[in-house]
Amino acid sequence: MSDISIGRLRGGYCVYWTKANGKRTRYQLQARTRTEAEAEAIDVYRRENRDAVLGDTISELWEAYRTDLGDKPTAKTMGYTGKAVLAHFGPYRPDQIDKALCRSYASKRIAEGKSVGTVWTELGHLQSTMNFARDVNIIDRAPRIWRPVKPETDKRILNAGEARALIDGAHDPHIRLALILLLGTAARVSAILDLKWDRVDFERGSINLRIDDGTSRKGRAIVPMSRGVRAALSVAHSAALSDYVIEYAGHPIKSMRTGFKAAVERAGLGRVTIHELRHTAAVTMLSAGVPLVKVGQMLGHTNTSVTYRTYARYLPEQMQDAADILDFSSKKRSI
Structure with a gap:
């Protein structure tokens, strides 16, 4: 998503950003305080750029989620799982993901010799990414990511x-x-x-x-x-x-x-x-x-x-x- 900025206009606040064509656009806000303006600005931007928001690809959302995770171990793990996930899902938008696309990914990975458990984890990271995008209001609804049944592992129990x-x-x-x-x-x-x-x-x-x-x-x-x-x-x-x-x-x-x-x-x-x-x-x-x-x-x-x-x-x-x-x-x- 493009960066947005808050400014002053006619004694109040406004939000402005630069479009892809290089033209700057500006909207007057109803907010009376800086904090209110920052919250309202996000709503205005998303309302006026609905197509651009929906156009966020899985690759972009994946990296946004990793950035949000910061130093948490999952961020590092997703750096590895993302190599396979984004090669398959990267160009898609969230609204384009369905069960068939997920199943084709699973079939491909298993054919490459990966375990069902590995595929289950990778698609789990994709689901977490979609949930993140929903929670921060980038998308209205997180698609359900189909995953194969998680296998029961034979655990070694020491006496x-x-x-x-x-x-x-x-x-x-x-x-x-x-x-x-x-x-x-x-x-x-x-x-x-x-x-x-x-x-x-x-x-x-x-x-x-x-x-x-x-x-x-x-x-x-x-x-x-x-x-x-x-x-x-x-x-x-x-x-x-x-x-x-x-x-x-x-x-x-x-x-x-x-x-x-x-x-x-x-x-x-x-x-x-x-x-x-x-x-x-x-x-x-x-x-x-x-x-x-x-x-x-x-x-x-x-x-x-x-x-x-x-x-x-x-x-x-x-x-x-x-x-x-x-x-x-x-x-x-x-x-």
């Missing part, structure tokens, strides 16, 4: 022995501490690497995984310390060289992939991803009978339905009483 072997396989103290925290708090790796000592409360025995700068769109929790977590944190705190809990030579670390991979190899666990430690923690709690709502709170979920949708398939034992009632074959027939 207690495997979890201990993994921790013991970490030779570097900062990697060992990170693994203890990941398994002991059910937190995401980003939350652990972001954690500072001012959010570790030894007196109350709690860890605040939340951050207030809005850089993470994922939910984070305030969790209690277990005895093992408290002991590991106490040792690390006495030797701390920086504000960060996970540090190396006095500096925070951006990634622990190398250290994690080495620990997995030493433990002989085969294929394990670092995010599966969060799943391991969640399933371990549920298997021990911890109520779903408490598990959701530990995971930082704002809605229990998210917890249920993710982990319900790991809870067949919770339906045992229902199955027992349906055991007609072993029941005596009443006369």
Whole structure:
């Protein structure tokens, strides 16, 4: 969209901009204050340039959304997913997107060897872009972006022995501490690497995984310390060289992939991803009978339905009483 400017006219305010043909146009506003004028100016511009607003392409809206995200991780991710999405959708306008166009994109990506999960994520970013354009009044309605059904992934869940072997396989103290925290708090790796000592409360025995700068769109929790977590944190705190809990030579670390991979190899666990430690923690709690709502709170979920949708398939034992009632074959027939 063209830039608009606010000016003074006949004792009030006006909005003006330069059209594509180089001609400047100006409109008198009803507003009596600068703040009111800025809001009214946007409405006037969009009213007078309806075709231009609708002409905003997916490429333009995508970049506008990334700019709005700022330093959030999603902005960086969309820099990668956008290469494929914009090659297909880029020249289109929002009102031109339909199910057939989305399905053709999915078919093309899968034919290129991409997983259904990857396609699901890419089209999800397109939906987020459309929602953004609607929320900031660039478009009146966000088109519904068709996506293939998100596949169920087979998560590797470590048993207690495997979890201990993994921790013991970490030779570097900062990697060992990170693994203890990941398994002991059910937190995401980003939350652990972001954690500072001012959010570790030894007196109350709690860890605040939340951050207030809005850089993470994922939910984070305030969790209690277990005895093992408290002991590991106490040792690390006495030797701390920086504000960060996970540090190396006095500096925070951006990634622990190398250290994690080495620990997995030493433990002989085969294929394990670092995010599966969060799943391991969640399933371990549920298997021990911890109520779903408490598990959701530990995971930082704002809605229990998210917890249920993710982990319900790991809870067949919770339906045992229902199955027992349906055991007609072993029941005596009443006369």
